[in-house]
Amino acid sequence: MEENDATSGVPAEPPVAPGSMRPRGRTALIIAAAALLGISAGTAVGYGIQAERPPTPLPALSQAELAYPAKPLPAGKVPPPLPASQDHQVRTDGDLRKLLLDRPAGWSEDKDADWLNDGWMTVGDLARGYKDEGHMLEYFLESDIRRVAGAAWKKGEHRQATITLVQFSAGVEVMAEDYAAGQRSYMAGDDYAGNEGDLVKGSGEGRYYIYDVDREPGYLPSYQARAVMHRGDIMIEIDLYDTRPISKKDIRTLAERQLERV
Template sequence: MSTEPADAAEPGTAAAAEQAPAPPTSVPNPFAPPAPFVPASPSAAGNPFAPPVFGATGPDLVESGAEPARRRRRFGAGALFLTAVLAGPVIGAAVGYAIQSSRPPTPLPALTAPKPTYPAERVDAAALAAAGPPPLNIDGDLRRLLIDRPAGSTDRTDGDGDGWLSAADRAETFGDSEDMFVEMLGNGFRRAATVRWKSGDDTYRVMLVQYVPESVVKAITGMVPSGTSDMDVSKFPGNDESVLLVAKQPYTYARSTETYYYGEAIARKGTVLMTVQVYAKNPVDRAQLEDIAKRQWERLA
């Protein structure tokens, strides 16, 4: 008599029954629409919006919270050229410094300043003065070199009446006084002495103007008018550096409508410029102008 239950199966029957698929409960409809797509849970599949990371073989997904891999930077030709330009001077300076520092120092030449010497004997003051540059050949009081005004004439000396004439007083004797003042200072004006008188209808002015040595030639050149077509130009006897000007036509005074005839004699003695001027109502007496100029020149000589 058997002890196994009546519904007991043979060995392997139960395992076979579990592996055998269950019969379908219904037949699938081939015309049914596909099931809707349901995305996986973010906790299980990671962040669905994370960008893919491309590796050597293809895109790789980045795990949630991980930093994406950075692309390797490549240097172009411009960056390499700039690096060479900047590194070239630095390397050259380093090489030059290394070469120069390894050389022995070059000694500087000795100083060749002459040793001061002093004469053993006493110096003669007269000989020393003679060896130096000569002083101004005309110095002292210029007023003593002026000729005396003729007897019977009226004194009309310019300036303060003491015979000295400043640059401003000298410039006022010209119509364009402002320009003349600037020109005289630029020409090296030093000082001036004058005497002025009136005889009848004629006015005479004798003036000695001293300039610095470097400017006297320029000063006498500027005193000679550039346009002398309306004047008789000559020299007075005994002086080759003189100029004698006598106007052919009358002029008008700067501050009035009165007319006059003009004459002037110019000569230079060293650094002193001599001028003799005449303002006449009638044409200038040339002989009288030459006589005054010659007498003044003889006082300077």
Template sequence: MPEEPGISEVPEVVPVPARRRRRGRTTLLIAAAAVLGLGAGTCAGFLIQADREPTKLPSLSQPVLTQAKGEGPEPLSAAQDRQVKTDGDLRKLLLSKPKGAKDPESGVEGWLTMADYADQLLRSDEMFSDLAGAEFRRAVATGWDVGSAYSVEIRLVQYRQEESLAAMDRTGNWEVDDTNSWPIPGTGYGMAYVTDEPETEPGYLPLYSAEAHAWRGDIAMEIWIYDTKPIPKAKIMDLAERQMERL
């Protein structure tokens, strides 16, 4: 068996250099033609542009608008300017008593101070503090009785609204249980409520109620109807829509 050759006896392998691929003549001709074509196109473009007349730039000055003659539009009337209405006498914005109606037995009419208004709400002491924080400005009330059982109360409450939209916030704070409810058209968040069951107390006739709450601008509207008979939806909705139209 022949012996393995030693390291010194292993023949040396000499690497064969790879043959460089030569570019053909055709490739060089195409490259040269591309360079010449690019240069010729650029020169032709400059020559064409040089022969053309320069494009006129638009004027930087704007045409002068002539002032319309006359004294300008007439100011809005008090009926059209809502701010004039709401900063004036709020009592004029209340619905008028219908024909045949009597003054309310409660005697709540005209202007209400913050204490007067709070006194008509549940938890009057707590509500007085809440009204002060809500920037109460002023309030007005009206109402009427028809016959011996049917009565209506309406209040408009105005807020300063320097820190928050108090009229909207106060309208959304009413909680009415055990009622049917409907949105008042054209008021956004306004709602009308009619009780399903009357309030009963020994010695008194059953008492049904309906109410409506809505707001516009800085004024919140509140309406109550009371009767010994069920109150139809149409009655409270009619009052609410007509009162909101006046705001």
């Protein structure tokens, strides 16, 4: 599948920041548990806190003074171009799927992840991960979303992992930051992780969270961990699901390794 840019121009004001996401990987985990115990479950979603945040103004489209010299520098004083490994724009303008973390040893591809097509995810499928998908689709389009890459893995009988890289168009990097901040804003609520999480090293404000175990009589226990961060114009989300405990090291290691790739 070829790269798909879904752009609509820079908005005059940033749209209302998004609400919370339905955990995609957990669906298959619940189905697997249902085969043993007849479990069915759902997720409550809300976005009131983030919707009340004041809009973040976009940077000015023009400046009074130019940041580069009026005359070209002499040949001997022109700095060499950055290598591709250090030039963030060169790295992120290529195949976004190549910035996804390599599948760790012991994991296999989750072939039940029908929301992925050759490592790509449509904007519509991303919006359908939210309860208010109409609002989210409008948010993404107004935010000048560019493309979404993803991965889904499984390990053993019940452990699952999903990674999504949501990239916004060049010049509106504030959208990736705002999107990530919106997702983190509700995580301390009792209906979600119930805690402030821990900082992901080197990510600025990126955090990872361990949810309290979800137990109900007759059901397998449900464990979940999540990491939300951004770098440049890319918002990064990682989710882990299992019927056995997930350690902080498990989610932290994936988050740090993924951040290094972007």
